[in-house]
Amino acid sequence: MNQESRAAFFDGTAEHYDEDTFHAQVADALVAPLPPEPGLVLDVATGTGFAAYAALRLKPARVLAVDLSPAMLARASAKAASLDPTGVITWQVGPAVPMPSPDGTADVVLCASSLHFLGAVAFADWLRVLRPGGRLAFSVVSGARFKPSGPFADFVPADLTFPLDEAGAAALAKDFVDVSAQTFTVDDGERVRSVFVVHATAP
Numbered sequence: 001m002n003q004e005s006r007a008a009f010f011d012g013t014a015e016h017y018d019e020d021t022f023h024a025q026v027a028d029a030l031v032a033p034l035p036p037e038p039g040l041v042l043d044v045a046t047g048t049g050f051a052a053y054a055a056l057r058l059k060p061a062r063v064l065a066v067d068l069s070p071a072m073l074a075r076a077s078a079k080a081a082s083l084d085p086t087g088v089i090t091w092q093v094g095p096a097v098p099m100p101s102p103d104g105t106a107d108v109v110l111c112a113s114s115l116h117f118l119g120a121v122a123f124a125d126w127l128r129v130l131r132p133g134g135r136l137a138f139s140v141v142s143g144a145r146f147k148p149s150g151p152f153a154d155f156v157p158a159d160l161t162f163p164l165d166e167a168g169a170a171a172l173a174k175d176f177v178d179v180s181a182q183t184f185t186v187d188d189g190e191r192v193r194s195v196f197v198v199h200a201t202a203p
């Protein structure tokens with residue numbers, strides 16, 4: 001699938017994306033354990049910016065948030081007047097793999113609710129952009145729950161094995177050190193949703 005078709009699909013989801021609070025909660029879980037005052041934070045496939053805005057709690061020097069979908073990014077940047085009045089976050093339309101960032105410059109890489117659209121190739125790029133000791137935080141759907149089918153399956157790269165448990169989720173970050181994975185579950189009374197949240201450090 002080409003980038004234009006992919007962007008058009010996500011453009012179509014932008015209007016109502018923020019009505020679902022699950023993604024914001026995942027983003028919060030990614031950011032919560034990270035150390036304060038990083039230099040550069042990268043938000044990979046930022047969507048409407050949940051992880052980028054959550055990262056502001058760390059008081060970073062700079063956040064670069066990238067997404068393929070102009071409509072998702074328009075929603076993200078529209079919130080900046082109230083959520084990022086000093087302009088710490090830079091919003092950039094384009095592919096998030098590779099991230100438009102030089103090697104070894106990032107202190108934190110965040111990827112919330114998006115790895116299943118990027119594929120395993122993202123990990124090599126995160127190792128490239130992170131400085132030694134830099135932190136990675138990503139979420140990943142469970143293979144027990146995530147069964148892409150029909151046209152949606154075209155959006156999901158084939159190179160990623162979706163984990164069935166926390167050990168499998170941690171194993172995705174096999175080239176990192178100090179890897180931990182937890183099951184993150186939200187039950188809003190109507191349905192139970194669950195992903196794995198993984199934290200790791202660049203060697």
Ligand SMILES: C[S@@+](CC[C@H](N)C(=O)[O-])C[C@H]1O[C@@H](n2cnc3c(N)ncnc32)[C@H](O)[C@@H]1O
Nearest residue numbers: 010023045046047067068069095096112113117
């Ligand atoms: C489910 S949303 C997640 C957005 C956000 N990270 C969050 O936590 O809510 C998936 C996002 O991935 C973006 N995306 C998919 N493939 C991409 C790619 N190759 N490069 C950049 N963004 C991509 C889509 O445009 C969409 O905004």
